[in-house]
Amino acid sequence: MKNLKTFLAWIIFSEAVGFISGFLTRDSVVIYSTQIVKPFLAPPPLIFPIVWTILYALMGYGVARIYIAPISKERTQGIRIFLAQLFFNFCWSFIFFSYQAFGGAFIWLIALIILVAMMIKTFSKINFIAAVIQIPYLLWLIFAGYLNFSVWFLN
Numbered sequence: 001m002k003n004l005k006t007f008l009a010w011i012i013f014s015e016a017v018g019f020i021s022g023f024l025t026r027d028s029v030v031i032y033s034t035q036i037v038k039p040f041l042a043p044p045p046l047i048f049p050i051v052w053t054i055l056y057a058l059m060g061y062g063v064a065r066i067y068i069a070p071i072s073k074e075r076t077q078g079i080r081i082f083l084a085q086l087f088f089n090f091c092w093s094f095i096f097f098s099y100q101a102f103g104g105a106f107i108w109l110i111a112l113i114i115l116v117a118m119m120i121k122t123f124s125k126i127n128f129i130a131a132v133i134q135i136p137y138l139l140w141l142i143f144a145g146y147l148n149f150s151v152w153f154l155n
Helices: 002-024 026-035 047-067 073-098 102-124 128-132 135-154
Strands: none
Touching: 002 026, 002 047, 002 073, 026 073, 047 073, 047 102, 047 128, 047 135, 073 102, 102 128, 102 135
């Protein structure tokens, strides 16, 4: 039961960060959706909340597996990197949607991709499953990099 609460807490925390970011940028997303030239492979708007809900749940589940691991330098580092990447993730929406600073958002996204790669590497030293379930997140961010760069180029 103790572990269940830990898993739920981390998943809810991760989902909440995503929800708050989406909620605070919702008006800017509408403007983006109607006024910005998007690349050929841009998915329909409905796809994004579905994918992000799944990815935030995987993030929360993964970090919970790290959190319940025995205390170690790697565990502490993994949680810190997780929180740093979550912060970068949260801020990207504002840079991209609210400020429409597409170049700055692309650079910010590269930093986020690096942080997630570091997180996966650190998680892999503690819990293989926690690391592996972050791979879809990393792949989605790489795809987001293509989208972000394309929007920057097209606009």
